[in-house]
Amino acid sequence: MQLNIAVLGGDGIGPEVVAQSIKCLRSVEETFGHSFTFRKELVGAAAIKATGDPLPERTLQTCKDSDAILFGAIGSPEFDSDPKAKVWPEQGLLRLRKELGLFANIRPVKVFPTLVKQSPLAKKIVQHTDLVIYRELSGGIYYGHKSINEDNNSATDTCTYTESEISRITHLAFKAAKARRKKLTLVDKANVLETSRLWRRTVYTIAESYPEVTLDSLFIDNAAVQMILNPSQFDVILTDIMFGDILSDQGSVIAGSIGLLPSASVGADYAMFEPIHGSYPDAKDKNIANPVASILSTAMLLQHFKMQEESDAVVAAVLKSFSKKIVTPDIMGSSKYGTNYVGDFIADNIME
C-alpha cells in the first residue's frame, strides 16, 4: 500500500515521539512491502515562532494532500502564562481538527497485563479495564461563539450541538459497541445542560436501531468517580468534546502512564493519529519521553487503512518492549532506557 503521511510533531516532546513512530512505520514498510512517504510540517508554538500562525496555510495544505496525519503534541508554557495573548499554539490543533472535519476522537484505554502494577489504582480495580471513549471533536463549547464584553468585563463561551453532530458520532460509537462487548455509556450533565438533554434524546432514539447494544447514561461527575472506582464496567463511552477531554485524560492514569495511550481522530475525509498526552515541555529533548502513545497511534493508523496484520505487529513489538522492560522512566523509575532506545527496540521488533 502507498500512503502519504503528514507529520506534525508540534511542541515539546511531540517531535521526539513522532520520530519514533516514523521509525516504526519505516519498519512496517520494509517488513510488509508498503510505501510510505512522510512530509514534516510545523504546527503550534513552533509554527507561531516561524510564521506567526499556529497552523500555517502550508501545513494545512499538506494535511489535505495526505492520506493520514501523524500528530505529536501541542502547547508551550510561555503562552499558558499569558492570558492576554491573541494567538496561542492550541488554536492550531483546534483549527486543524475543524478544517479536516475530524468529528470523532477515539481514545482506547486498555491496561496491559505486564504494566498493571504501574497503575496508581489497585490491581483488582484496573486489571480488566478495556474501554474506548468516543469523544465528539468538532462542536460544543470548544467551537461555539466566544466573546469578550469590555463594558462589564465579562467573557462568554457558547456550547451548541445540533442533532446531526450528535448523530454521526453516536452511530460510530454504537457500531464500535456492537463489535465489542455491546455496552454503550453516554456521559453528560443532563440534569443541568440543555445540550446534554439533546444528546440524551438523540442517543436514546438512535439506540432503537441497535437493539443488541445496551445503553446507559451517567452524569459526568459520577462518571469521573466510576472511572476511578470501577473502570472495567465500561465498554464504549460516548460523550461531548469537553467531558471527553477530562474523562480520557483521567482514563490515561488508569493505564499506568499518560505516555501509553493513543488516539485516532476521524471524519468523512481525513484521519489523524496522536497520543493523548500533552507536550510536556519539561521533558523536551531529555530523551525521557515515552514514545509508546505515539507508536500505538501508528497501530491505529494502520488499522484504519485495514492493515490489521501490520497493526498487530506494532502492538506485539510494544508488548515485547514491556515484557523485556525496555521502557522509559515514567513506567519504571529505575529504567535507563531513553525515548530513542525504546523507539529503536520497538521498530526492530516489528516482524511478520
Added chain:
Amino acid sequence: MQLNIAVLGGDGIGPEVVAQSIKCLRSVEETFGHSFTFRKELVGAAAIKATGDPLPERTLQTCKDSDAILFGAIGSPEFDSDPKAKVWPEQGLLRLRKELGLFANIRPVKVFPTLVKQSPLAKKIVQHTDLVIYRELSGGIYYGHKSINEDNNSATDTCTYTESEISRITHLAFKAAKARRKKLTLVDKANVLETSRLWRRTVYTIAESYPEVTLDSLFIDNAAVQMILNPSQFDVILTDIMFGDILSDQGSVIAGSIGLLPSASVGADYAMFEPIHGSYPDAKDKNIANPVASILSTAMLLQHFKMQEESDAVVAAVLKSFSKKIVTPDIMGSSKYGTNYVGDFIADNIME
C-alpha cells in the same frame, strides 16, 4: 447561641442522612447550651410530587427566614431517564442556590488516617491529602442562557462569567489559602475557553494583593490526572462551577468513600450545608447510607457561626466512630452498622 435551621432532606437518602445530622446538632445544643430550631421543608422530586414545583415558594421562604440551611440530596431516576421532562428535581437546588446568592461552594477533601486503606489509591499517594476546593456556584454554564432551536434541532448552553463574579470567590479562596499552606491552584481550560482566560487574567491580578500565597494554574484535563496521581500537591483549588463539580466528586473517591465529604455553600447573606454525594436512590430507606458527609456538613455549619469548639466536638465524634469501626458498609464491607446506629453513636459521643 440561637439558630433557626431550615432542613431540606430532598430525595433518596437525603432525608435519612440529615436526620442523623439533626441528632448531632441536638446533642451539640444540649452539651454546649445552645438553642437550635429545625424547620423541615420539601425540595426536589419530593416537592414536585407534592406541589409540581421542585422549589416551592414556602421552602424558599423558610430558607430565607432561617440562619442556615441543612440540605440532603437531590435527584430521582424517573426524571433522569426522561430528557423531555419540563420540570426536574435538580432545578430546585439550582434555583435555591441562585435565590440565596450562594456563590462559593467550599469542598474540603481530607484523608482520615484511619480510613487511608479505604481509598482505591495507594496509601503513599493519598495519605497526606488535605485540600479544599473553592467552586464558583452561581454563574457559568449552569446559569447562562439556554435554548432549543426546533428548526435545526439544536440546543445551546451559554457560559458567561463577569470579572466581579470571579473576583468575589477568588478573594475567599486566597484568604483560605493564606490561612492554610499558602498555595492556590486555578483550574481552567484557558487554552480553549474565553471565560477561562478571563478567570486567568482576573485571578493573576488579584494574586498581587496576596503576595504570601503562591498561585499556579492547571488545565482541567491535567488537573483530573493530578488529582489521582498526586492529590497532596494541592492546598486550595479554585475553579468554575462545571469543573468544580467534576473535580470535587473525583476528590471524594480519594477520601475512600463519597459518603464522607461535606460542603458549605456561602454567599453574602445565607449559608447552606450539604454532603457532596448525590441522592443514591438505590440505597434509600435501606439504612445503609453513610451519614458522615452530612454530619461533617454540620461541623462546617458550626464553624461558620464561629462555634469552633462545637465543630471540633462533632469532628472528634466522627473520628471516634472511625477508630471504633462504627461505620456503614461503604467504608467496611463487613460492617453490620446502619445509618441510624452510626448517627446515634456519633451524636452520643459529642461532648465538651
